[in-house]
Amino acid sequence: xxxxxxxxxxxxxxxxxxTFTVSINQHLTLILLxxxxxxxVTEVVLSGDGASADxxxxxxxxxxxxxxxxxxxxxxxxxTTSNLLIKSxxxxxxxxxxxxxxxxxxxxxxxxxxxxxxxxxxSPEAKAESKPALEILANDVRCTHSAxxxxxxxEQLFYLQSRGISVKKATQLIVEGFFDVILxxxxxxxxxxxxxxxxxxxxx
Numbered sequence: 593x594x595x596x597x598x599x600x601x602x603x604x605x606x607x608x609x610x611t612f613t614v615s616i617n618q619h620l621t622l623i624l625l626x627x628x629x630x631x632x633v634t635e636v637v638l639s640g641d642g643a644s645a646d647x648x649x650x651x652x653x654x655x656x657x658x659x660x661x662x663x664x665x666x667x668x669x670x671x672t673t674s675n676l677l678i679k680s681x682x683x684x685x686x687x688x689x690x691x692x693x694x695x696x697x698x699x700x701x702x703x704x705x706x707x708x709x710x711x712x713x714x715s716p717e718a719k720a721e722s723k724p725a726l727e728i729l730a731n732d733v734r735c736t737h738s739a740x741x742x743x744x745x746x747e748q749l750f751y752l753q754s755r756g757i758s759v760k761k762a763t764q765l766i767v768e769g770f771f772d773v774i775l776x777x778x779x780x781x782x783x784x785x786x787x788x789x790x791x792x793x794x795x796x
Contacts, residue, residue: 594619594644600778601625601634603661609633616640616669623778624649624678627790629657635664638672638700648774649678652790653686653718662691665707667700667733676707679774681767682718683794691723692737698729707737712744712770714763714794764795 598621599612607630614620614636622636622645636645645665653659665674680688694705711720722739744766752762768775768791778784 594642597621598777599623600780600783603628603630603632603659605629607632609635611635611637612645613637613639614643614645614672617642619643620645621777622647623774624661625783625787626651626653626659626661629659631660633662635666636674637666637668638674639668640672641669642671643669644673645675647674647676647678648777649676649680650771650774650787651678651680651682651688652787652794653680653682653684653688654794655684655686657684657686658689659687660689663693663707665692665694665705667694667696667703667705670699670701670703672700673704674706677710677774678708679710679712679771680720681712681714681770681791681794682720683714685715685717687719687721689721691725693725693727694735694737696726696728696730696733696735701730701732703730703733703735705733705735709739710770711739711741712767713741714744714767760795764792767791767795 595618600623603626709722724737
């Protein structure tokens with residue numbers, strides 16, 4: 593049975609680099625929350641056989657926020673797993689600059705590492721950059737990465753409007769649904785409500 597640990601990290605304008613080490617037979621769930629300009633660097637080191645980690649990010653950008661996030665998934669031992677998903681919703685002239693790096697060391701055979709960045713743009717002036725990178729020294733691994741940038745689906749918006757929901761409320765519901773896979777992992781009701789409130793401020 594794995595030892596489970598969850599950490600919720602709210603990113604400030606000045607955030608010191610952080611390293612989280614996951615040892616043998618441990619699982620870490622790391623949730624990153626960014627609602628203002630920040631420049632954040634984090635490393636998740638999977639140092640023990642069978643270690644695993646889920647890394648989730650919720651980014652809510654508005655006005656002229658510049659949000660920089662740099663992550664490293666460092667697989668040092670065999671049979672390790674990491675799954676990263678960072679989602680952003682960007683309004684105004686906000687920007688997300690994300691750099692993600694997966695490193696699989698020579699001894700980390702049978703590693704499974706995944707990295708995905710999804711971005712939803714609410715403004716034509718908002719920008720998102722996603723730069724994935726891999727360094728694989730082992731020969732029996734599975735590593736994948738992907739990134740998407742898009743706008744609110746007009747068909748979803750039309751469907752909700754046809755049910756008598758205003759454009760603003762419909763957009764808010766779509767954004768909340770976009771984050772649902774991560775929000776469902778946050779047990780703190782006050783924190784979840786704070787995120788919903790911030791979403792409401794983005795949708796004009």
